[in-house]
Amino acid sequence: MDNILPLESPSLSRRQLLNFLTGATIAATTSSILYVAGKFIIPIPEKTGVGGAILAKDVLGNPIPAAQILAEPPGTRALVAGLAGEPTYLIVKEDNTLDVIGIVDNCTHLGCTFPWNPTEQEFQCPCHGSLYAPDGSVIRGPAPLPLKIVQVAVIENSILILPWTETDPRTGKQPWWV
Numbered sequence: 347m348d349n350i351l352p353l354e355s356p357s358l359s360r361r362q363l364l365n366f367l368t369g370a371t372i373a374a375t376t377s378s379i380l381y382v383a384g385k386f387i388i389p390i391p392e393k394t395g396v397g398g399a400i401l402a403k404d405v406l407g408n409p410i411p412a413a414q415i416l417a418e419p420p421g422t423r424a425l426v427a428g429l430a431g432e433p434t435y436l437i438v439k440e441d442n443t444l445d446v447i448g449i450v451d452n453c454t455h456l457g458c459t460f461p462w463n464p465t466e467q468e469f470q471c472p473c474h475g476s477l478y479a480p481d482g483s484v485i486r487g488p489a490p491l492p493l494k495i496v497q498v499a500v501i502e503n504s505i506l507i508l509p510w511t512e513t514d515p516r517t518g519k520q521p522w523w524v
């Protein structure tokens with residue numbers, strides 16, 4: 347069974363996220379919403395050879411083939427384990443490629459994780475009501491800062507995640523996390 351978490355609704359997302367974070371027995375709780383095991387059995391190099399990069403992984407620590415994410419519909423926010431294991435949203439674009447920016451699932455208020463609401467096109471933090479735009483900008487506080495972002499690259503069938511150290515494209519300033 348595969349453990350990528352396409353988030354379709356706020357309530358579903360919370361359950362999926364809990365599974366992701368706790369490593370709960372996924373088969374027992376979310377079998378109907380998770381992908382089929384072994385859908386893409388493609389060898390992926392363990393080391394990327396790219397400085398600072400790690401491979402996007404599933405909840406079990408297995409690298410995720412790019413084809414697996416890209417098989418999802420445009421607009422999908424797929425939750426994967428990113429840098430230092432941080433839950434990170436990868437975004438499938440309209441042209442069925444991955445966005446070069448990933449969104450870290452960690453509210454800048456007090457660190458809650460949050461779902462993507464595809465109807466409202468917002469990330470909605472359940473803890474104190476912060477709302478974020480698709481790019482992670484704050485729509486409504488109390489979140490004081492935009493969401494942390496990371497670089498995403500696809501090489502062959504591997505998904506690489508790298509720290510974002512350049513100017514924050516949303517603010518035009520140095521990233522707050524650097």
Ligand code: FES
Pocket residue numbers: 453454455456457458471472473474475476487488489
């Ligand atoms: Fe997200 Fe408080 S932790 S709004």
